[in-house]
Amino acid sequence: MQQASNSKNPSVAVIGAGMTGILMAIKLREAGIEDVTILEKADQLGGTWRENTYPGVACDVPAHMYTYSFRGNPEWSHRFARGSEIQAYFQQVADEQGISGKIRFNEAVETCHYVDGKWQLTTSQGNFLEVDFVVSATGILHHPAYPDIKGLDTFQGKMWHTARWNHDVDLAGKRVGIIGTGSTACQVIGEIARTSGELTVFQRTPQWIIRVPDKEYSERDKASLRGKQEKLAALSRRYAFVLRNTFSKAVTGSKLQHAYMSWSAKRNLRKSVRDPELRARLTPDYPVGCKRLIINSTFYDAIQRENVSLETTAIERICEQGVVTSDGVTHELDVLILATGFHPFNFMRPMDLRGRNGLSIDEAWSKKVQAYRSVCLPGFPNFFLMLGPNTPIGNYSVIAMSEVQAAYILKLIDQWRAGKLPVVEATEAAKRRFNDYLREGMKNTVWVGGCQSWYLDDDGDPAMWPYSWQQWEKELQQPDPDDFVREEPAEQEPLRPAA
Numbered sequence: 097m098q099q100a101s102n103s104k105n106p107s108v109a110v111i112g113a114g115m116t117g118i119l120m121a122i123k124l125r126e127a128g129i130e131d132v133t134i135l136e137k138a139d140q141l142g143g144t145w146r147e148n149t150y151p152g153v154a155c156d157v158p159a160h161m162y163t164y165s166f167r168g169n170p171e172w173s174h175r176f177a178r179g180s181e182i183q184a185y186f187q188q189v190a191d192e193q194g195i196s197g198k199i200r201f202n203e204a205v206e207t208c209h210y211v212d213g214k215w216q217l218t219t220s221q222g223n224f225l226e227v228d229f230v231v232s233a234t235g236i237l238h239h240p241a242y243p244d245i246k247g248l249d250t251f252q253g254k255m256w257h258t259a260r261w262n263h264d265v266d267l268a269g270k271r272v273g274i275i276g277t278g279s280t281a282c283q284v285i286g287e288i289a290r291t292s293g294e295l296t297v298f299q300r301t302p303q304w305i306i307r308v309p310d311k312e313y314s315e316r317d318k319a320s321l322r323g324k325q326e327k328l329a330a331l332s333r334r335y336a337f338v339l340r341n342t343f344s345k346a347v348t349g350s351k352l353q354h355a356y357m358s359w360s361a362k363r364n365l366r367k368s369v370r371d372p373e374l375r376a377r378l379t380p381d382y383p384v385g386c387k388r389l390i391i392n393s394t395f396y397d398a399i400q401r402e403n404v405s406l407e408t409t410a411i412e413r414i415c416e417q418g419v420v421t422s423d424g425v426t427h428e429l430d431v432l433i434l435a436t437g438f439h440p441f442n443f444m445r446p447m448d449l450r451g452r453n454g455l456s457i458d459e460a461w462s463k464k465v466q467a468y469r470s471v472c473l474p475g476f477p478n479f480f481l482m483l484g485p486n487t488p489i490g491n492y493s494v495i496a497m498s499e500v501q502a503a504y505i506l507k508l509i510d511q512w513r514a515g516k517l518p519v520v521e522a523t524e525a526a527k528r529r530f531n532d533y534l535r536e537g538m539k540n541t542v543w544v545g546g547c548q549s550w551y552l553d554d555d556g557d558p559a560m561w562p563y564s565w566q567q568w569e570k571e572l573q574q575p576d577p578d579d580f581v582r583e584e585p586a587e588q589e590p591l592r593p594a595a
């Protein structure tokens with residue numbers, strides 16, 4: 097992108113060195129913005145792919161689509177890339193782009209306050225930083241949710257959350273229990289069923305699963321793509337076309353696509369699970385896609401193994417020996433794995449984020465976690481969220497979404513540099529209009545089909561994008577100047593959400 101003539105040259109702090117933080121750093125540099133500080137709480141980059149190292153961890157979006165558009169990767173081992181190779185890919189891209197050396201590791205942002213037109217940050221290393229812009233690239237699903245089950249702390253065996261895998265424990269011959277049957281659990285179960293002794297799967301709610309066969313890429317497959325970025329890009333576009341016109345449409349109101357997805361998930365269950373009694377216990381009572389569709393080809397095989405049992409009686413409590421179900425049975429275990437998901441609405445927290453006049457993020461979001469076009473927050477000038485509320489996450493590439501957001505953010509910064517915007521701050525009215533528009537679209541989505549999932553907020557409203565992918569790209573194509581403040585407001589009472 098060209099630097100605007102006579103433009104201001106901003107300083108930017110990027111918080112987080114996961115997929116979105118690396119992307120933002122690259123895009124800022126391409127826009128001629130050199131004063132960029134990347135702060136990363138951990139000692140390595142990679143975000144999700146650094147933290148999730150559980151057996152079976154892989155991305156259920158095709159690998160050739162799950163890459164930056166400007167850097168295809170001919171080396172993927174499988175159609176669904178393994179977690180460690182995705183982590184290595186991000187490391188490699190950051191190295192190639194000269195980003196790795198610029199990341200300040202082991203430095204968490206503790207406070208981030210907007211004071212006198214600048215953002216002031218303090219970090220866990222005791223450092224102070226003052227910048228014009230902040231990009232929060234802290235990810236979505238990074239705060240593990242531990243289940244609120246009585247007696248959880250009393251368990252005497254080994255216990256851990258899937259995002260904090262304990263690699264010191266060998267599961268061979270052990271009595272293992274796993275709570276949860278979401279996307280993570282299905283990947284874990286598919287893998288550890290082969291190595292554990294007895295494995296008990298505690299299922300609260302069954303899930304719809306679609307089988308998309310994995311494929312190992314041969315040396316010949318890889319060689320045919322080496323040095324051919326255009327061919328890789330075309331492959332990525334092909335996968336994107338398929339996902340947009342199947343999964344994305346199926347969940348946002350298209351009856352035809354939804355019928356096809358439903359047929360596919362139901363057929364998978366029917367064909368994969370032979371025992372009708374087990375099949376019945378694995379059959380959800382809500383529409384396909386209401387919870388995130390699971391793309392998996394190992395779970396159904398695993399659950400039918402001799403050493404694996406599915407427990408659908410509700411968990412009453414955890415005791416020293418294991419899990420007690422409501423029928424009074426104690427399931428004795430050596431290891432208990434919590435595949436119980438994440439807190440999706442924490443975003444940048446626990447960072448103490450305060451915008452104009454001391455408005456805290458907790459106050460701004462006390463009634464509802466909302467943003468303007470997922471990216472901007474009224475009251476938080478020159479502050480951007482990557483993968484913020486209502487990003488069209490679902491069964492699609494978060495990288496593609498982030499690239500759309502990064503381009504939009506760069507356009508906004510460009511307006512500021514050219515003096516067209518005094519600050520980049522969406523108005524409260526624009527945020528309200530945007531969220532009314534989202535609410536209108538929600539009615540047609542499958543997420544309001546009567547299930548519970550992290551897709552829904554405390555009011556039961558989906559926190560996803562309810563329209564098509566094409567509509568999303570269109571919305572973020574060009575900033576609408578009317579939606580942004582034209583004059584810096586004078587010092588005033590903090591902008592509080594309306595009662």
Ligand code: NAP
Pocket residue numbers: 154155156157237243244245275276277278279280281283298299300301388411435436437438548549550
């Ligand atoms: P999740 O989808 O939120 O699933 C959590 C599971 O734990 C559910 O089965 C839930 O049951 C169960 N659970 C939670 N609390 C419980 C309790 N107190 N008692 C019994 N069961 C309990 O979490 P996840 O599987 O970690 O997946 C989260 C998201 O991560 C996915 O939706 C996806 O976006 C992402 N992910 C992506 C991939 C990928 O390949 N791209 C892989 C893994 C994860 P209920 O259904 O009854 O609530």
